[in-house]
Amino acid sequence: MAEPLQLTVDRQAYAVEVDPHRTLLRLLRDDLGITGPKEGCDDSECGACMVLVDDMPVNACSYLALQADGRTVTTVEGLGTAESLHPLQRAFLDAGGVQCGFCTPGMLISAAALLRSDPDPSEEAVRDALAGNLCRCTGYQPIFAAVHRAAAELRGEPAPTG
Amino acid sequence: MTATIERPFPRADGPAKATGQADYTGDLTAPGMAHGRFLVAGRAHARIRRLDVTAARTRPGVFAVITAADVPDRLYASSGFVADRPLFARNVVRYEGEVVAAVAAATPEAADAALRAIEIEYEDLPLVLDVERALQPGSPLVHENWAGYEKDGEIVAEGNMAARSTIVKGDATAALGAADVVVRERYVADMIHPVPIEPHAILAEWSGDRVTIHSSSQVPFAARTMVAETLEIPQHRVRVVVSHLGGGFGGKCDFHYEAHVAALARAARRPVRVVFTRREEFTMPDKVGHGMVVDLETGLSSDGRIVARRGRILLDCGAYAADSPVLGQIACMEAVGPYRIPHVDLDARLVYTNRVPSGSVRAPTGPQTCWAVEGHTDELAARVGLDPVEFRRRNLVTAGDEGPTRQLFEPNGALRALDEAARRIGWGSPLPAGESIGIAAGWWFSMPSASGAFVRIDADGRGRIVTGAQENGTGAVMALAMLAGDELGMAPEDFAIVYQDTDAGPYDTGSAGSQTTFNAGRAVVEAAREVRTKVIAAAAEMLEAAHADLELRDGAISVVGSPDRRVTIGAVATQVQDDGGLLLGAGSGTAPTKPEHDASACVGRLGFEAFASPTFFCQAARVKVDRATGVVRVLEVAAVNDIGRVLNPRGAAGQITGGVVQAIGTALTEGTVYGADGRQRNAALLDYKLPTAADAPTIDVGFIEAPAANGGPYGAKGVGEPPIVPTAGAIGNAIAAATGARVRRLPMTPERVWRAMREGSDGAADPGGPLAPAAASAGEPASGGAVPVGASAGNRR
Ligand code: FES
Numbered sequence: 001m002a003e004p005l006q007l008t009v010d011r012q013a014y015a016v017e018v019d020p021h022r023t024l025l026r027l028l029r030d031d032l033g034i035t036g037p038k039e040g041c042d043d044s045e046c047g048a049c050m051v052l053v054d055d056m057p058v059n060a061c062s063y064l065a066l067q068a069d070g071r072t073v074t075t076v077e078g079l080g081t082a083e084s085l086h087p088l089q090r091a092f093l094d095a096g097g098v099q100c101g102f103c104t105p106g107m108l109i110s111a112a113a114l115l116r117s118d119p120d121p122s123e124e125a126v127r128d129a130l131a132g133n134l135c136r137c138t139g140y141q142p143i144f145a146a147v148h149r150a151a152a153e154l155r156g157e158p159a160p161t162g
Numbered sequence: 163m164t165a166t167i168e169r170p171f172p173r174a175d176g177p178a179k180a181t182g183q184a185d186y187t188g189d190l191t192a193p194g195m196a197h198g199r200f201l202v203a204g205r206a207h208a209r210i211r212r213l214d215v216t217a218a219r220t221r222p223g224v225f226a227v228i229t230a231a232d233v234p235d236r237l238y239a240s241s242g243f244v245a246d247r248p249l250f251a252r253n254v255v256r257y258e259g260e261v262v263a264a265v266a267a268a269t270p271e272a273a274d275a276a277l278r279a280i281e282i283e284y285e286d287l288p289l290v291l292d293v294e295r296a297l298q299p300g301s302p303l304v305h306e307n308w309a310g311y312e313k314d315g316e317i318v319a320e321g322n323m324a325a326r327s328t329i330v331k332g333d334a335t336a337a338l339g340a341a342d343v344v345v346r347e348r349y350v351a352d353m354i355h356p357v358p359i360e361p362h363a364i365l366a367e368w369s370g371d372r373v374t375i376h377s378s379s380q381v382p383f384a385a386r387t388m389v390a391e392t393l394e395i396p397q398h399r400v401r402v403v404v405s406h407l408g409g410g411f412g413g414k415c416d417f418h419y420e421a422h423v424a425a426l427a428r429a430a431r432r433p434v435r436v437v438f439t440r441r442e443e444f445t446m447p448d449k450v451g452h453g454m455v456v457d458l459e460t461g462l463s464s465d466g467r468i469v470a471r472r473g474r475i476l477l478d479c480g481a482y483a484a485d486s487p488v489l490g491q492i493a494c495m496e497a498v499g500p501y502r503i504p505h506v507d508l509d510a511r512l513v514y515t516n517r518v519p520s521g522s523v524r525a526p527t528g529p530q531t532c533w534a535v536e537g538h539t540d541e542l543a544a545r546v547g548l549d550p551v552e553f554r555r556r557n558l559v560t561a562g563d564e565g566p567t568r569q570l571f572e573p574n575g576a577l578r579a580l581d582e583a584a585r586r587i588g589w590g591s592p593l594p595a596g597e598s599i600g601i602a603a604g605w606w607f608s609m610p611s612a613s614g615a616f617v618r619i620d621a622d623g624r625g626r627i628v629t630g631a632q633e634n635g636t637g638a639v640m641a642l643a644m645l646a647g648d649e650l651g652m653a654p655e656d657f658a659i660v661y662q663d664t665d666a667g668p669y670d671t672g673s674a675g676s677q678t679t680f681n682a683g684r685a686v687v688e689a690a691r692e693v694r695t696k697v698i699a700a701a702a703e704m705l706e707a708a709h710a711d712l713e714l715r716d717g718a719i720s721v722v723g724s725p726d727r728r729v730t731i732g733a734v735a736t737q738v739q740d741d742g743g744l745l746l747g748a749g750s751g752t753a754p755t756k757p758e759h760d761a762s763a764c765v766g767r768l769g770f771e772a773f774a775s776p777t778f779f780c781q782a783a784r785v786k787v788d789r790a791t792g793v794v795r796v797l798e799v800a801a802v803n804d805i806g807r808v809l810n811p812r813g814a815a816g817q818i819t820g821g822v823v824q825a826i827g828t829a830l831t832e833g834t835v836y837g838a839d840g841r842q843r844n845a846a847l848l849d850y851k852l853p854t855a856a857d858a859p860t861i862d863v864g865f866i867e868a869p870a871a872n873g874g875p876y877g878a879k880g881v882g883e884p885p886i887v888p889t890a891g892a893i894g895n896a897i898a899a900a901t902g903a904r905v906r907r908l909p910m911t912p913e914r915v916w917r918a919m920r921e922g923s924d925g926a927a928d929p930g931g932p933l934a935p936a937a938a939s940a941g942e943p944a945s946g947g948a949v950p951v952g953a954s955a956g957n958r959r
């Protein structure tokens with residue numbers, strides 16, 4: 001029943017066998033021990049499980065592992081490390097965008113996908129890009145500020161104030 | 163106090179959370195771990211005719227199946243109020259999410275298959291779903307044996323009325339009779355859910371006769387107490403540890419499923435982990451915000467001063483009392499509001515129904531009651547022809563005024579918060595077409611309770627704080643480093659924090675009642691001061707200086723005026739250690755007392771007869787109402803708060819922006835929908851709609867600093883709950899300003915707004931005649947039947 005699957009997750013190559021029904025989130029969390037992506041609903045409603053498949057943000061809870069065959073998956077764990085934070089990670093911390101942190105892995109991935117396609121997003125574009133990621137703690141405002149801050153840094157501009 | 167306070171600092175748990183390295187309970191595994199699942203009733207009220215788990219037990223990969231037969235036969239009072247609840251249903255199920263059995267199996271799939279193999283037959287019982295009908299004579303009872311339950315001696319119960327509280331002062335009947343204007347209204351609020359994004363998760367592991375329970379709890383010490391009590395094991399053999407907590411909002415307060423999973427792990431003879439599904443998260447935990455009916459009757463003088471208020475409040479308790487008995491009293495205090503009212507007569511009744519149990523969700527009863535009171539306040543202002551801001555200005559409390567039970571108010575920021583919120587939102591300035599502004603004021607309490615801390619400085623000059631406090635994500639525990647650093651002249655980053663482990667830290671109430679900074683903060687300051695005294699004594703010897711001449715700053719101790727005479731704190735710690743001592747301190751602070759008050763006329767006094775170190779706040783909302791559809795969009799909220807001394811502005815602001823957005827959900831979209839069968843119809847995030855990034859308004863946060871004389875560290879008051887209280891009221895008033903229609907149902911959904919616009923009413927409106935004085939209302943105090951609960955009676959929040 002299990003089928004072979006090859007993929008790269010956070011720059012590490014894997015060759016595994018998975019049940020065709022297994023979701024990418026189960027594969028990452030339960031089989032590969034990559035627990036950065038969270039499960040908040042298992043139903044495409046909260047965005048806590050979001051990862052990049054190649055450059056596309058997907059809810060890993062509703063994405064079959066086999067669909068990632070031959071692809072490159074990036075989770076929050078592949079964005080940066082505690083010693084060398086990705087500009088988005090640093091901006092989230094500096095702006096107060098991380099409280100309980102449970103939405104953070106998905107938020108960061110959505111934000112990273114946005115900045116890859118739109119390095120200078122408008123306020124509206126940021127809101128739209130993050131509309132699939134629920135946060136119950138921050139009220140989103142600090143997260144918007146963080147995304148703009150990181151965008152400026154990635155463009156090589158001074159951080160916007162506020 | 164040095165400059166450490168009030169400066170943003172990096173939170174110690176930040177990098178781990180931002181890189182996906184932070185473990186939450188659902189991320190934990192243990193060797194040989196089994197997957198646990200619960201069988202729940204799936205029906206709201208029924209007798210269990212037959213329950214047979216034999217077939218389920220023999221399925222492949224199943225390690226254990228347990229039911230009520232496998233745990234001690236006793237009822238528990240999760241917060242010490244009413245012992246009305248078994249761990250597993252015995253004979254009767256009282257709400258759809260009630261646990262009947264639990265399974266541990268090798269895989270989640272095997273566990274699910276075992277659940278399906280459990281044989282169970284029910285006989286449905288009559289449903290109790292309407293709080294008013296539940297109080298009528300002859301109503302079916304949710305608890306047939308209510309009179310025999312052990313309960314706190316202050317609790318007044320009768321039939322489906324689980325508890326009753328009143329707040330009474332003066333003579334409201336006479337004052338209402340003499341008032342120039344009397345306004346009566348009814349407001350009705352649906353149940354609301356806390357919805358932390360992390361669902362509940364529990365992992366229990368036994369080692370001999372000791373059990374370690376990893377739980378996504380906001381209150382690990384309370385959980386430990388209740389595990390010990392329900393499983394009848396000594397408390398010292400139970401350790402509750404919380405990994406990073408993915409939000410709580412009260413939903414993870416109280417004792418939940420720790421004992422079930424511990425019992426399951428013992429039966430399975432291996433570690434067992436249970437992670438809730440989102441559906442379970444909605445239908446099972448005994449923590450939703452109350453559905454409420456709020457009847458208000460207020461008398462005014464013709465110059466717009468409130469002379470009397472009567473209020474009759476019904477709270478939907480759900481199937482079990484949990485910590486709700488105390489919340490009616492809070493609702494009464496909230497129904498008076500931050501106003502000077504000479505005569506009050508408030509009566510709240512908590513009513514058992516066959517719904518998910520309610521409890522202390524963030525600012526319990528606050529958002530619903532404040533929404534009702536503030537809508538009512540605008541109606542009052544209109545009746546005497548006053549602008550809403552001016553009306554509030556005439557009635558808000560100031561220093562020297564008396565509260566609902568004659569507590570005397572200290573100088574506070576209530577009036578300044580009103581004026582500042584009005585100024586920030588542009589009250590009175592012209593608005594674009596279709597936009598309108600509403601304003602709402604409120605008050606909340608701070609909660610004194612026990613907390614303790616150990617502080618030490620090691621020979622490497624680094625500090626460590628050991629606390630029992632619980633970090634729910636707000637950063638309140640992380641900010642304890644700031645307080646210790648301030649006392650010791652060190653940076654917050656110099657401290658590591660050990661927290662939320664009942665084996666390590668001293669007792670703490672947990673992240674409940676906005677109490678962490680208020681209480682754990684005092685404990686840390688006291689512990690740090692003990693260390694400071696030792697540091698100064700040792701440094702004085704090393705520097706050959708007088709104690710009084712030393713100052714602690716930037717990680718060193720120096721002689722004032724001669725900065726070259728200086729030793730680092732690490733050098734002091736090393737010297738003390740070499741001399742055979744250590745830099746250790748312990749503190750538990752002294753809890754601030756409640757203000758003097760007179761609650762002799764009140765019944766159901768369970769701890770909130772007066773508000774300790776009250777916070778005051780005001781929010782103003784600018785909204786746009788689509789008149790064709792009733793859809794409301796919140797564009798901007800100005801949120802101004804007197805939370806006493808603001809110790810951690812970024813943390814406090816984050817509480818406020820988060821609270822405002824959560825409250826926008828309360829105002830417009832969030833409300834539990836039940837079918838006639840008593841089952842929740844919207845137990846999913848697609849149907850129960852939280853505000854998203856697309857819905858978030860611009861939030862303008864302001865502080866009015868009015869330090870509390872008898873408050874938390876440096877005059878701080880509680881922060882976490884107040885921001886969620888007034889938002890719905892401000893939005894409701896903005897909707898009324900835009901449409902001329904008052905929506906008296908919460909949430910104010912497009913359909914309700916549209917109907918109110920079209921019909922001038924949404925069906926709620928007048929309670930139907932003057933409210934009865936307290937003595938004549940139904941549900942009089944029952945005589946006798948109340949037996950004090952022993953061990954846990956003091957556990958209130
Ligand atoms: S867990 Fe995938 S969207 Fe919620």
Ligand code: FES
Nearest residue numbers: 100103135136137
């Ligand atoms: S930080 Fe808690 S859900 Fe976003």
